[in-house]
Amino acid sequence: MKVYASVLKIRLLIGMQYRSAALAGVATQFFWGFISIMVFEAFYQFAAVTPPISLKELITYIWLQQAFLAFIMLWFRDNELFDLITSGNISYELCRPTDLYGFWYAKLLAQRLSSALLRCYPILIVAFFLPKPYNMTLPPNVITFILFVITLLLGLLLLVAISMFLYISVFVTLSPMGSLLIFGVLGEFFAGLIIPIPLMPLWLQKIAYVLPFRWTADFPFRVYSGHIVQSDAIIGVFIQLGYLLGLLWLGKVALNSVLRRVVVQGG
């Protein structure tokens, strides 16, 4: 466990070096946030029936999405790992006296954490002080906020577990493009990144609720705004835990089985 913690720490420090890149990212995300809010505002203005999520909740949802983008984006990837697999340098990794799954998991987790830590503060702080109706609002009470933090962190752990499958699949296909595509497009859609899940048609919502993707992003953000009530949120935490343990176990089994068949061709 200590090894993984130190991997996490080193990677976190490396990630924090890229400050100016993060600043550029923040600017882009602000613009993005503004544009999507204005689009939804225009849609809401002439809505015939009351939409299932209020505009205020939606705006908070969008700002949280922008602030924690690194926690929820599946295409946010480590090309280094892909290169290791395709070039055969994976053999070095296998020589290390640690479990590969844990080692990579810690590495990926650190990348996302450092990126989000750099970006979320400026976005959140500015978003709070924006003029109405664009500002973010505080959660209704303290318990909701605590629940939000728990669900967000569990969501992050869950997302890293999902993204591990991306790297595992490269052992089989040797080219990351296909899996990136499927994970990227489907995962993002069903995590509510393109349109929030409450605004999807019912049949699509049913699919989204079954898949693990929405627990990484959609769920914590709606807990924050109080759109999901506390009792449901607590049940949701257990579902998140269930998914997390299931995917971790499955990922480990899958990785071990591909590693048993891995062939490194010299070079």
Add this chain to the structure above:
Amino acid sequence: MNLYLKYLLILFKSQMQYRTSFWLLSIGQFFIPFSVFAGLYFLFERFGQIKGWDFFEVALCFAVIHMAFSLSECFARGFDTFSSLIVKGDFDRVLVRPRSTFLQVLGSKFEFTRIGRLLQSAIVLIWALNNLPIEWSFMKAATLFFMITSGVLIFTGIYMLAATMCFWTVQGLEVANIFTDGGREMAQYPLNIYQKWVARFFTYIIPFGTVNYLPLLFILGKTTGNQLLYMLTPIAGSLFILPCFLVWQFGVRHYRSTGS
């Protein structure tokens, strides 16, 4: 022009060497905007309209912008990845050749895989046009064509500006993404749904409004007043590339090699 076609042909052949990868990437490019379009469709299914625009009108707008974007990404890719040319010092070689730098950088790279994205937006375009009650005339067809061309020129202009910045910063600037990717996201809806200041900025500074909003009004027959003026706006918008070209020339003169 001859040289440009040669560049085009050579790079096309070289990309075709990896056929499977080419097709996979193209399919990928097809599906990425597809999910965005699906999102658009579902939003309209729920809300019905956006500030008086109905689904097919917005779909037309979406198709035009995405077509322009994919074409410019295919042909002006050289400017998009320009920072790598500077970092490696390869731009020195470009300078010693007796041809214009513009042409050479433009010809240094093409992304033919964008054909997937182009195909997707072409399908949306045809679908939208089939479902819109437009009285077609030669003028309207010409306007549609100008909209796409002008869009390509504007995106190319932004790529050029971003590339020019590299002369001073060496590193590529992520900020330019606001205007390319962000501009694309924004311009897929008609401009008048946004706040006034956004609409003004994107009409007079970066003229997306002359591509997706004013001529669209003309095609859909929503105009009042002089129609010719609306028709000519895409041409006015494409003038955007001229100052970009001048800035580029200015940048080239101030180039200092990284020497590596």
